[in-house]
Amino acid sequence: MIGRIFAVALLAGLAAGLAVSVVQHFTTTPIILHAEEFENKPAASLGGHARVDPDARGLTGGRLYLAHEHAPGADAEGWAPEDGLERALYTALANVLTAIGFALVLTAVVYMRGRPVDGRRGVLWGIAGFCVVSLAPALGLPPEVPGSVAAELTARQGWWALCAAATAGGLGFMFLGPRRWMPWAGAALLALPHVIGAPHPEGMGGAVPPELAAHFVAASLVTTAAFWAFLGFATGTLARRFQLT
Amino acid sequence: MTVQTRQTVRTTAAERAVPAFLALLFGVFLVLGTGFAHSDAIHNAAHDTRHAFSFPCH
Numbered sequence: 001m002i003g004r005i006f007a008v009a010l011l012a013g014l015a016a017g018l019a020v021s022v023v024q025h026f027t028t029t030p031i032i033l034h035a036e037e038f039e040n041k042p043a044a045s046l047g048g049h050a051r052v053d054p055d056a057r058g059l060t061g062g063r064l065y066l067a068h069e070h071a072p073g074a075d076a077e078g079w080a081p082e083d084g085l086e087r088a089l090y091t092a093l094a095n096v097l098t099a100i101g102f103a104l105v106l107t108a109v110v111y112m113r114g115r116p117v118d119g120r121r122g123v124l125w126g127i128a129g130f131c132v133v134s135l136a137p138a139l140g141l142p143p144e145v146p147g148s149v150a151a152e153l154t155a156r157q158g159w160w161a162l163c164a165a166a167t168a169g170g171l172g173f174m175f176l177g178p179r180r181w182m183p184w185a186g187a188a189l190l191a192l193p194h195v196i197g198a199p200h201p202e203g204m205g206g207a208v209p210p211e212l213a214a215h216f217v218a219a220s221l222v223t224t225a226a227f228w229a230f231l232g233f234a235t236g237t238l239a240r241r242f243q244l245t
Numbered sequence: 246m247t248v249q250t251r252q253t254v255r256t257t258a259a260e261r262a263v264p265a266f267l268a269l270l271f272g273v274f275l276v277l278g279t280g281f282a283h284s285d286a287i288h289n290a291a292h293d294t295r296h297a298f299s300f301p302c303h
Contacts, residue, residue: 001256002264009268020297028297080289087293094291098279098298104272112265114256134299143299146292156301157281220299 001111004242009107012234013100020099020227021092027219029091032146035208035216039147099231102129106235111244113176122236123229128171130228134221136167136190140198143220145213148206151199163193 081087106129110117117125137160144150166189173186206213239245279291280300288295288302295302 001261002267005264005268009272024293024297029293032293032296078285078289080292090290091293094279094294095297097275098291098294101272101275101279104268104275106272108265108268108272111268112258112261114258114261138299141299141301144296144302146296146303150301150303153283153301153303160301216296220297224298 001244004244005107005111006104008235008238008242008244009103010100012107012231012238013103014096015234016103016227016231017096017099018092019230020223021088021095023223023226024091024095025088027223028216029088031212031216031219035145035147035212038207038209038212041207099227102133102228103231103235105129106231107239107244110235110239114245116240117236117245118240119233119237122232122234122239124232125236126228126230126232127225128175129232130225131171132167133164134224134228136193137163138217138221139194143217145208145216147208148213149201149204151201155199159193159196159198162196163198166190166193 081090106125110122110125140159140163141150141156150156170186170189170192173182173189175186177183177186278287280295280298282288292302
């Protein structure tokens with residue numbers, strides 16, 4: 001059975017990862033490249049967009065980082081793919097691996113649930129996945145363009161993981177829980193990470209214009225929603241074909 | 246006329262738990278590898294994916 005689970009996830013992840021790479025080419029990637037122009041320009045040439053005062057940053061106790069800026073004492077940036085085709089190929093590879101990872105989790109949950117599934121039901125599972133790893137975490141940590149100001153990385157990653165786990169548990173209780181109290185427990189779980197609150201920097205004023213940053217939030221969420229709907233559809237269709245449930 | 250039979254083998258939740266857990270574990274491992282690893286090379290290779298999927302980056 002483990003072989004069939006992996007087969008479903010590999011095929012669904014490969015298809016969705018390649019598809020989202022094409023969509024990103026028109027939605028998120030142009031904004032990332034545009035933002036990097038501001039990120040790499042010296043502050044003087046930015047016409048008021050770079051408002052972070054290096055001295056002021058010292059006052060925050062070193063907890064404020066401009067994206068791509070290295071902490072004092074860190075090594076210079078290492079290998080990176082060349083802009084253009086090489087970068088696009090590495091992004092597509094990372095997309096496919098991430099998609100296979102998400103597909104494995106989705107397939108495991110669908111299999112564990114043990115109810116019949118098809119493409120349409122798969123879309124519902126996919127939308128749940130979107131809520132767990134994109135929509136709910138975006139309330140605390142909105143999608144960031146390169147060059148935005150953010151709190152320390154490990155703290156944000158920890159909160160992201162907490163939020164994803166609590167949202168998965170909350171949705172599970174809400175929609176699949178057999179007892180009458182479970183939807184209420186689910187709602188409390190959904191709210192929990194946001195009551196705790198995501199780590200935020202103590203200042204604002206990244207190098208990227210707010211219009212561009214705002215556009216990126218929408219582009220990222222819409223692209224990810226389409227990705228998850230397709231991943232769910234592919235997983236559901238393949239799970240039925242492989243008689244997983 | 247063809248009659249399609251769909252053979253379903255009923256499994257218990259306990260039987261499903263082990264393969265489901267293994268797949269879940271491997272999937273989480275993959276996502277952590279591409280989206281969360283602190284290695285510079287992995288970060289730079291997966292940079293645009295991390296931003297597009299809105300994983301915490303940098």
